[in-house]
Amino acid sequence: MPKVIITGGDGFCGWPTALHLSRRGYHVVLVDNLYRRKIDEELGVGSLTPITSIEERLQAWKDITGKDIPFYNIDLSTDYEAFFELVIREKPDAIIDFAKIRAAPYSMKTPQHKIETVRNNLGTCQTVLAAIVESGLDIHLVHLGTMGVYGYGSPAGSIPEGYLNVYVKPTTIDGQTSEELLPWKILYPASPGSVYHLTKCQEALMFQFYNKVNQVRITDLHQGVVWGTNTEETAMDERLVNRFDYDGDYGTVLNRFLMQAAYDFPLTIYGTGGQKRAFIHIQDTVRCIEIALRDAPEKGTGVKIFNQVTESHRVSDLAQMISSLTGVPIQLIPNPRVEAAENELIVQNTQFLERGLQPTKLYDGLLVEVCEIARRYKQRVVQDSILPKTKWRKELPSGEGVLLENTYGTKVSV
């Protein structure tokens, strides 16, 4: 079976991917600098689920399945040598790169958070690519990108998978335009909405470059908002449980709603809730990555890009759905982000469906399962973390001054 190095293998997507592939016979090697756990300490709010240490996780996996997953604590953004030596020694068939500081709000908190997000995310990407080239090995790089690279509201209609066919009217040196239309297949024009998403767009340029100059085989997965917590593997034992983030910085919208519902707090919608977003369940994330591994691009072909999403919903519709499922009300709060109040979103995702992905849909009952996770661990919630603390511009509102009250009379504000 193939060997894969998973960077960021202790994180929300990396950890379940590691177990999913290990269970299916892949030789998995984990790399992580455990930075996400340090951010828990920085923010004073941890995973809702009681995740165990990386050592305990790996021991539990060995106890249950008999499989060893070696772990290396390497900071890819500062220690190229250590990573390069690992690559040379392990000779992996593929590297799956999750080693990013994620979350749009976290990346927008302060100048230092902006700088650190850029430093880490571009640094890790460059280290991985430079090491692949220097090794001389034909390693397939699978990278977790984001739907956020596309932005919202273009004349292109539905969002294609990575590339856009456009037409240009060639111009002369005087700027005079001919009436002829020439086709050009380009990388979809980037329009990131946060520094975090910006780094993903910048990584996408790196992939194009290393693919063109050094013919590195690369698959970039533009993932939607992930919801859910556990996969088949992380549910096998409580020691294997995956992260669940619900706070204003790291909690994605759906998981935040579910936690708020579990706590009988109103579901907080930023602005009008007219924002439409694409979603995927964490179980489908790991399946998609396995599909991408199996379906690696040929040497000498371009960067392969998949849209890793299964359905799109308007934020207000999601809130309505959870509200009617749980009985908790909805509360509109000022939007701390710079984004369009309303947008349409139609995402092409045929590539994964053609390759056999059976999507886990929101209405299929798993939503209820996730509500259960939120209820089960709700005594672990840090209440003050529910509302947004980060704003995109100084003059914008954040959650400050907003007061939420649940049915027991418990109040929350920033």
Added chain:
Amino acid sequence: MPKVIITGGDGFCGWPTALHLSRRGYHVVLVDNLYRRKIDEELGVGSLTPITSIEERLQAWKDITGKDIPFYNIDLSTDYEAFFELVIREKPDAIIDFAKIRAAPYSMKTPQHKIETVRNNLGTCQTVLAAIVESGLDIHLVHLGTMGVYGYGSPAGSIPEGYLNVYVKPTTIDGQTSEELLPWKILYPASPGSVYHLTKCQEALMFQFYNKVNQVRITDLHQGVVWGTNTEETAMDERLVNRFDYDGDYGTVLNRFLMQAAYDFPLTIYGTGGQKRAFIHIQDTVRCIEIALRDAPEKGTGVKIFNQVTESHRVSDLAQMISSLTGVPIQLIPNPRVEAAENELIVQNTQFLERGLQPTKLYDGLLVEVCEIARRYKQRVVQDSILPKTKWRKELPSGEGVLLENTYGTKVSV
């Protein structure tokens, strides 16, 4: 008069810009970490011209003009706080950002050089932008970009200034395309040819982002290959002399040819010499920057992009011109770069011409002046540095094994 902070103000473009603006009454503040001088030591080859220390340069400027230029040694890629404090204290009207590790070959030398170029160039850019936003001041950022962001060989015909008008046929969710053509003005699709150029494309995305989210006023200057050494100001005193790089890593093609001619070595063309490039004289660089400063974009408008070039030439034509001027022969050597053997290049540059730029053309006699610089300092040449040492892929040839012989029988190889 306006106040400007010039980052990278000790470098090849930064230094003459500082003097040009200082002489015209701008209040200039210099920032540099002197990293370019450390690279001289790393490569074992310095400027052909005997540049003096930054302290001596600034003292000389004061002796001659009576003008003070304060200097701060700050590493922008690691010391946000120091730069932010400077911005708050000085309250500049504009920041001109030259603080980049430049040169395509240098950025491709080793994995460490790739990583360091990305770390520095994205880090400095992010520091400057984050500091502008945090300061709350309406500071105009002028950035030196590169023609290298465009790549060579698109169906667009001549290269527009930064943005491209394209047309899309909107698609449905099934990927079905309508026949309607909708216009879309996009950032010209990036196609960098080296890690150095890649960072410029990544910076361009940062500018779009900070302009969109925080309305930072930004001008990005896509500069061609710079030739020449001195400007009116740097020629005022030998202690003010500007850098002249001629080595395989830092010497741009024209300056390398001139130095080879001065030394009676054959002019080395990579590949066929069919590559066409856009050029600008260093005197015009500083004039363009002054124009860009005066013509700052309004708040709330997009990033302003100028093509900072004055003429385009094929490398083989340049070599022919210098060969007939000096009598030295031409020698073809294998191309160590990954690039098209031949390309067309027509660059739109009307914006600067409309704003009064009077281009300094190659044929106007200044070429002879530059030959004189090369001849005058030729005893300072490190001969082994003339040929390229850096190659874009391991399997490509570099200057290795190539033997050059001048008319005196002196031989050079890598």
